[in-house]
Amino acid sequence: MLRDTWLIFRRDATLLLRNPAWLAIGVMQPVLYLVLFGPLMERIVTNTPGFPPGSSWTILTPALIIQLALFSATTAGFGLLADLRNGVVERLRVTPASRMALLLGKVLTNGLTTVVQALIITGLAFLVFDLSAPFGGILLTLLIVAMLSVTLASASYAVALTLRNEQSFPALVNAVMMPVLLLSGILVPITTGLAPQWLYTISRINPFTHIVDAGRAGFRGDFSVDALLTGSVVLVVLMSLCVFWGARTFRRENA
């Protein structure tokens, strides 16, 4: 299975590198946020009580990275729809390759993509703006982002394989991701100091909030159990569920 996973990973990665423009386009949006929205946050964060600890850049940069993972991984299913249309999925499924490998090879490529893009954004925040974050913390956040990307890409493939429709797929993804994104406090953290009680309560139910919190903790170098435990547990559980879901969908006869 590892060998098959590697083969599929290599295929997808080769295709990705053949069109590096897509990597750049994916990175454009968070870069724009960083440049055009980040400076605005600097004063707001210093003058408004209720923000989590850390400078505006340690709050914003990890959030943008996670937002990027949310966007690019949830739309990964598009690539699969194209592969379905041109028969690639069927061709691979008729080989003895492990069904799990067919999924893992693909989602690992998605994970790698996000990490590369995250490095670009972090590098930019370091060089151009005033980000200061410990090396270990950044590594931790990158790991979180990679796992998040694998999680969401698996789910995205499962949904794409189930819907098999290039129109309804993005509609569904948008409908689900928009509230999830807003409720996870990506741009402005949803804290007790900033949000009304009901909004805070709902945001705590959203699993992604805890993952964003863990990502921020990494950037400010807070490795305490308190800051990381919930997010890590949520992420590991979500990842297991989504990979299982994706693999099951790949194994299913109609996939």
Place this chain on the structure above:
Amino acid sequence: MIKARGLQRRFTSRGRTVDAVKGVDIDVDEGELVGFLGPNGAGKTTTLRMLTTLLTPTAGEAQVAGCDLLSDPLGVRKRIGYVAQGGGTGPECKVAEEIELQGRLYGLSKAEAIARGAELTEQLDLSGLDQRMTKTLSGGQRRRLDIALGLIHRPGLVFFDEPTTGLDPQSRANLWEHIRTLRSDQGVTLFLTTHYLEEADALCDRILVIDGGEIVAEGTPDALKARVSGDSVVLGVDEDDMGRAAEIVGDIEGAHDLTAAHGEVRFRVPRGDTALPALLRAFDAAGITTQSMQVQRPTLDDVFLTLTGRSLRDAETPQPADTDKEAQTHAA
């Protein structure tokens, strides 16, 4: 190589049930080239997808390439090759990459996959295209690449789904040659689906005719044609001799659909080529002069018409249920 019993597939979507394949029995011996002929939506692709482990049958059982389809799908996958209807190459992938990946997924080492790939590209006239992206290949080239991918692990049994659909006549003739060579030079057993009569006629040792999810006839192309309707014979005789000529024809064993008008006696007979000599002698003995004669072998379209009451081309017009089913199988 294939032994299927009561293979059945039912699709349920939005509360509607469609029996795409209603329990078919299929037997294919080693070294045979068998064709699955039927209109679009008849259940050909669905049957093929069941036999290649892509779709689980709702009922029935099958042995494919010596392995049980239901209990050992992996064994089946290792031993068969499958060339799907729309192909299966990524447009941005290079020919060499797809070939190597395919070989390695079947367990070949990198060196083996490359060597086997070189052999196949040579055989299938694909030499020199290694570094081309598949989207830049012509339709015929891409089809041959699909075949190369299906053969990379030297399977003893290869399934082709509509191998020449969408190809120009020249590429089609070329592909037929390649398919024949596969069997004659390498002893590969082949099972193909087609909705082209000429294709089934030109390629196959044996044909299974499928319609509405059921096999309605089976046999060699010649046997199928002989079994139904028979050859059509047209004899030109003098108007004065018409009556007597018709009488003599009526006495031939198996002659039917006899008409005599406008100086022509028309009838059908199981074997026109063997019936004619005796008939001409009888005409001579009776003093009837035969001015012209014409024997036409029945086409597979005649066969289909006799079996189902519809011509194959009419059957192509999809009914709503069929379109749905087709969409499902194609998308899948």
